[in-house]
Amino acid sequence: MSRWRISSLVGWVVLALHSHGLQASQVVTAEEVHTELSESRPPLEEIVAELPSVELHGELHPALAAEIFLKANAAYEEGAYAKAAAGYQRLVREGFDDGRIQFNLGNALLRNGELGRAIASYLRSRAASPRDEDVRANLDFARQSTKDAIAPPEPSEVLSTLFFWHFRLSHRELAIGLLAVNLIFWAVLGLGLVWPNRELIRWTSLLLLVLLFTLATSLLVHRFLDRPVAVVVPQELSAHTAPEEGSVVRFNLHAGTEVRVQDQRPGWMRVSLPDGQQGWIAEEWIELVYR
Amino acid sequence: MRREGSRLRLHCFALACLAGFGLASWLSAAEVIATIDRPEATVEDQLLLTVVIEGSRGAEPVLPEIPQFEVYPRGQSTQMRFINGRMSSSVTYNYLLVPKATGVIQIGPVTAEVDGEILASQPFQVSILEASAQPQQQRDLFITSRVSTTNPFVGQEVIYIWRFYRRVRIGDARLEPQEFQGFLVEDLGEVREYQTAVNGVEYLVSEIRKALFPQEVGSLVIPASRLTCEVLVRNSRRSRSLMDDFFGSSSTATKVLRSARIEIEVRPLPPPPDGFSGLVGSFTIDASMSKQQLKVGESATLRLTVSGNGNVQLIGEPELADLPAFKVYGDQPERSVNRNGRSLSGFRSFSKALVPLEPGNWTIPPVSVHYFDPETATFKAAATAEIPLFVAPAEGSEDLHLTEFIAPTTGKVAVRILADDILPIYGELDAVSRRSNPSRSTLLFLLALVLPIGLYLSARSVQRHRWRLEHDVAFQRHRVAFRRARKQLQQLAGSDSDPGQLGQSTSLCLREYIGDKLGLEGAALTPAELDDMLKGHGVSEALSGETLDLLERLEAAQFGAASLEDGNLIQQASALLKRLEGELKK
Numbered sequence: 001m002s003r004w005r006i007s008s009l010v011g012w013v014v015l016a017l018h019s020h021g022l023q024a025s026q027v028v029t030a031e032e033v034h035t036e037l038s039e040s041r042p043p044l045e046e047i048v049a050e051l052p053s054v055e056l057h058g059e060l061h062p063a064l065a066a067e068i069f070l071k072a073n074a075a076y077e078e079g080a081y082a083k084a085a086a087g088y089q090r091l092v093r094e095g096f097d098d099g100r101i102q103f104n105l106g107n108a109l110l111r112n113g114e115l116g117r118a119i120a121s122y123l124r125s126r127a128a129s130p131r132d133e134d135v136r137a138n139l140d141f142a143r144q145s146t147k148d149a150i151a152p153p154e155p156s157e158v159l160s161t162l163f164f165w166h167f168r169l170s171h172r173e174l175a176i177g178l179l180a181v182n183l184i185f186w187a188v189l190g191l192g193l194v195w196p197n198r199e200l201i202r203w204t205s206l207l208l209l210v211l212l213f214t215l216a217t218s219l220l221v222h223r224f225l226d227r228p229v230a231v232v233v234p235q236e237l238s239a240h241t242a243p244e245e246g247s248v249v250r251f252n253l254h255a256g257t258e259v260r261v262q263d264q265r266p267g268w269m270r271v272s273l274p275d276g277q278q279g280w281i282a283e284e285w286i287e288l289v290y291r
Numbered sequence: 292m293r294r295e296g297s298r299l300r301l302h303c304f305a306l307a308c309l310a311g312f313g314l315a316s317w318l319s320a321a322e323v324i325a326t327i328d329r330p331e332a333t334v335e336d337q338l339l340l341t342v343v344i345e346g347s348r349g350a351e352p353v354l355p356e357i358p359q360f361e362v363y364p365r366g367q368s369t370q371m372r373f374i375n376g377r378m379s380s381s382v383t384y385n386y387l388l389v390p391k392a393t394g395v396i397q398i399g400p401v402t403a404e405v406d407g408e409i410l411a412s413q414p415f416q417v418s419i420l421e422a423s424a425q426p427q428q429q430r431d432l433f434i435t436s437r438v439s440t441t442n443p444f445v446g447q448e449v450i451y452i453w454r455f456y457r458r459v460r461i462g463d464a465r466l467e468p469q470e471f472q473g474f475l476v477e478d479l480g481e482v483r484e485y486q487t488a489v490n491g492v493e494y495l496v497s498e499i500r501k502a503l504f505p506q507e508v509g510s511l512v513i514p515a516s517r518l519t520c521e522v523l524v525r526n527s528r529r530s531r532s533l534m535d536d537f538f539g540s541s542s543t544a545t546k547v548l549r550s551a552r553i554e555i556e557v558r559p560l561p562p563p564p565d566g567f568s569g570l571v572g573s574f575t576i577d578a579s580m581s582k583q584q585l586k587v588g589e590s591a592t593l594r595l596t597v598s599g600n601g602n603v604q605l606i607g608e609p610e611l612a613d614l615p616a617f618k619v620y621g622d623q624p625e626r627s628v629n630r631n632g633r634s635l636s637g638f639r640s641f642s643k644a645l646v647p648l649e650p651g652n653w654t655i656p657p658v659s660v661h662y663f664d665p666e667t668a669t670f671k672a673a674a675t676a677e678i679p680l681f682v683a684p685a686e687g688s689e690d691l692h693l694t695e696f697i698a699p700t701t702g703k704v705a706v707r708i709l710a711d712d713i714l715p716i717y718g719e720l721d722a723v724s725r726r727s728n729p730s731r732s733t734l735l736f737l738l739a740l741v742l743p744i745g746l747y748l749s750a751r752s753v754q755r756h757r758w759r760l761e762h763d764v765a766f767q768r769h770r771v772a773f774r775r776a777r778k779q780l781q782q783l784a785g786s787d788s789d790p791g792q793l794g795q796s797t798s799l800c801l802r803e804y805i806g807d808k809l810g811l812e813g814a815a816l817t818p819a820e821l822d823d824m825l826k827g828h829g830v831s832e833a834l835s836g837e838t839l840d841l842l843e844r845l846e847a848a849q850f851g852a853a854s855l856e857d858g859n860l861i862q863q864a865s866a867l868l869k870r871l872e873g874e875l876k877k
Contacts, residue, residue: 059725062723062725065723065725066720066723069720069722069723070720073716073718076716091723094725095725095726096723096724096725096726097726098722098723098724098726100717100719100722101717101722101723103716103717104716104717104722107713107715107716108716110713111713134714137713137714138713138714141711141712141713142713175736178740179736179739179740182739182740182743183739183743185743186743186744186746186747187743189747190746190750193750193751193754
């Protein structure tokens with residue numbers, strides 16, 4: 001009993017060291033809106049100029065963030081989707097990247113004709129709220145508009161059922177769950193000091209240890225093994241045989257297509273299709289989404 | 292009489308011997324003999340051809356070309372004989388011949404190569420007659436096939452009915468698959484089994500129905516179907532034993548039944564009118580709206596159903612006139628084909644969601660379908676009636692109802708998605724929450740992860756400490772040794788006992804202290820032994836020497852050799868105690 005207590009302790013210290021940066025940003029957001037996709041839209045500078053811009057100590061005050069949110073919502077309702085998208089993007093840039101804002105941003109981008117960016121926003125929203133049916137519905141709707149007959153890189157039904165906690169819990173929920181189970185586990189071990197040799201305590205602590213291991217593995221897989229997904233932004237994007245502009249074009253992808261990133265080089269990403277075909281695409285024309 | 296009978300038996304024996312010798316001499320020569328089991332048969336019968344090759348065991352016969360028969364090998368056997376001390380052998384091959392046509396058929400010589408010599412059998416003739424000269428109704432089993440018409444239009448449904456009549460037990464029936472060249476074929480249900488009487492004779496009938504749709508103009512042929520089966524035949528000879536009577540003396544015979552081939556002359560269709568759908572048969576079209584009063588933005592379902600008899604597989608979507616005041620969304624058509632009736636029937640249903648864009652009184656114009664009616668040999672049109680629709684202005688800002696029940700009055704039906712759109716944005720302000728600082732979050736996470744571990748270790752350490760205090764005497768002595776010794780020395784410093792007594796008590800106090808610290812019985816040890824022990828536990832040479840010196844001086848004071856006041860031994864003992872505590876703690 002005491003031996004596995006000690007080994008589990010060592011394990012948790014190692015886990016704690018490895019989990020550095022666990023709550024770090026999981027989302028790579030666009031730095032600016034590419035308006036070249038729609039010539040008729042007003043310039044981005046004009047849209048942003050209309051939004052509140054007072055900042056406090058270099059950070060956007062929550063009250064002002066709320067005002068931007070409401071204005072963006074109003075713009076969306078009026079049909080000014082570019083303006084609404086700019087507002088939501090500003091909030092995301094300032095760190096207000098709640099899943100619901102990403103959802104609203106996805107809606108605004110989709111209405112504005114930016115299919116790739118919309119799908120990326122829905123994917124980010126889903127990463128934050130994996131069980132939100134609205135997000136799933138809108139993501140499915142947006143995916144219907146993609147041109148390429150390529151299945152999105154999603155886990156199989158069997159996998160997502162067997163490891164439901166991994167796919168149905170967000171990164172944040174997994175981390176909170178891990179902390180809670182960790183606390184209960186050590187508390188139960190503490191009770192074992194008071195009432196030693198109790199079978200109930202022994203089995204409960206063993207069960208909790210399994211749970212801890214499961215959640216920790218999920219977190220580590222999220223953090224270190226999950227490959228990001230690249231969503232194609234322009235109407236057509238060439239995938240090359242090598243990470244060079246002049247190399248042979250292997251295939252073309254179209255707006256909204258999601259492909260798994262296999263490798264990264266400065267300015268380029270090697271992506272793979274479901275049938276195993278691979279190609280290099282320029283980083284500037286994709287939206288990268290981490291789960 | 293008796294003498295005449297014995298003479299007859301003698302003659303018979305002599306004749307048998309002669310015949311045997313003659314046969315023996317005949318068998319000994321290499322020869323090919325081909326025989327047929329009967330010289331006359333009908334097309335429903337099978338013939339057994341036997342080829343015997345005498346004088347060889349390895350030779351194989353080569354059959355002549357007999358296209359009038361289908362030939363199936365039925366095994367071989369080898370015989371060996373010893374005749375007059377000479378061994379001869381023969382091999383027999385059996386073939387089943389299934390007639391394909393009637394007439395007198397010449398079966399040419401069967402050849403075989405024996406010892407380098409080509410041998411040939413005698414040719415012979417076989418008469419194949421028409422299927423039993425008896426009328427069908429008097430036969431035990433027969434098949435018929437007929438069609439509903441032999442002069443159809445192209446695309447017209449022709450019902451092909453195949454029946455197998457039997458009144459004897461059969462087994463292992465095999466119907467060869469038929470090829471309907473030039474027809475589109477649809478099976479009409481499974482094989483039907485029923486009993487019927489033909490001219491007073493009861494038969495069991497198996498019936499197969501097919502719907503044939505000629506695809507080409509001109510002469511088409513439905514080839515004869517062929518059914519092979521085993522029929523139980525009771526032997527006509529008298530039973531010769533009790534076993535025969537008990538088990539019955541019957542055998543099976545293979546019967547091959549054929550139906551007549553049917554020739555069909557397919558007529559072309561007359562020049563079709565505009566909008567001809569390609570349907571041949573009898574068709575109707577029906578239109579219904581799920582509701583006839585609706586508001587702008589609401590959706591209603593228009594259901595067009597084309598049904599009828601004929602080539603229902605070709606039912607296409609009828610053309611709906613332009614409806615500029617509506618947005619029209621198509622849906623997957625429903626299809627149903629009924630193959631269980633006497634002919635092929637079915638329907639195809641097309642649903643369309645109509646979403647009015649403007650208020651007003653509108654009508655859905657008639658929708659028609661043009662088909663060819665082979666009964667009257669004319670083109671006909673079936674059309675729906677006009678459907679009036681009243682569209683009221685929309686209320687509020689709602690644009691579109693996404694779903695509605697189709698035909699709610701006909702019971703429970705599936706909810707159909709007519710159109711789709713994204714779900715609306717979130718409006719609640721609680722969505723505006725700042726993401727926490729990543730580095731601070733990580734730190735908090737690590738702290739929260741490690742804190743329970745720290746708490747547990749602390750609790751465990753406290754518990755262990757308490758346990759040692761309660762159960763470990765040496766630990767307890769070690770822990771309180773210094774305090775106790777210091778207290779004793781303070782008491783001794785204030786006491787007015789005689790110097791000998793004081794020296795003894797001080798020495799005892801010091802020795803007990805060292806004993807407690809080292810887990811020994813200090814009072815029983817000499818100063819020299821204590822010196823060694825202290826050195827063994829890492830106490831410095833100097834301090835150990837001083838301790839030894841002090842203990843010896845205390846012993847001297849005990850026996851009056853020195854005064855306690857000399858150098859204030861108790862104070863020295865107190866100072867030494869502090870230094871020892873310092874070093875022993877290390």
